[in-house]
């Protein structure tokens with residue numbers, strides 16, 4: 001007797017076949033939306049980090065005179 005393999009939808013935890021990642025297109029779009037948002041947050045984080053570094057460099061150069 002084979003053990004039936006299954007996994008869970010990463011959004012709503014519903015049981016789905018192993019070759020599927022989501023139970024529906026709706027869950028897939030929710031996931032994509034979350035991923036995009038996380039990416040945006042990450043970009044914002046690195047962006048502000050770059051600005052801070054840039055600002056420190058600018059200060060270092062302007063105080064050199």
Ligand SMILES: [Zn+2]
Pocket residue numbers: 009010011012013014022023024027
């Ligand atoms: Zn789902």
